[in-house]
Amino acid sequence: AQKVTQAQTEISVVEKEDVTLDCVYETRDTTYYLFWYKQPPSGELVFLIRRNSFDEQNEISGRYSWNFQKSTSSFNFTITASQVVDSAVYFCALSEGYGGATNKLIFGTGTLLAVQP
């Protein structure tokens, strides 16, 4: 069965610190997608990144970077030089198959990141 585990419930850092959010997943499928979403206090879910199971290349987007390791079934998210605006709940999610129209996303429990000024 599919499962996404985000062991860190809450993380508090001071502005400009680097922070890594952990995500471990379980799936029997060999083809799947992994995602990260951000949910700021306003409540809207913001899509950050999609990674397919055949692409283990790490990705960097500005201050954000993602480390995907199939060997450990992990898809970790690092924010470099954190800012107060990064304060939010971050969700990792998994979708089996290659984005077929009916494939659903399974979400982890989320990590609340608080960045203090």
Added chain:
Amino acid sequence: SAVISQKPSRDICQRGTSLTIQCQVDSQVTMMFWYRQQPGQSLTLIATANQGSEATYESGFVIDKFPISRPNLTFSTLTVSNMSPEDSSIYLCSVRTSGNTGELFFGEGSRLTVL
């Protein structure tokens, strides 16, 4: 991506009443997904709505409690029936755009409080 609008954005409801949440998308989409997020919790899929057919419900969710309509490719409604305080949640509408690349785009959510 897609622009998804939900109404109401928030509401306070009395126990035993029902409330219908509307979801409007700015483009035609095949599937729409309704999620529930209870306070401080993760997102749980309620059902998947395909235009022209009955919605498919996840384990633990039934049509009598959460009837869904999907009259066309840009619109859906979710009704929360006979509400109790346990139904206090954020209800989110989401879509996968025609590219089928996997990610879902979400509306801003409807925050319901049941007294």
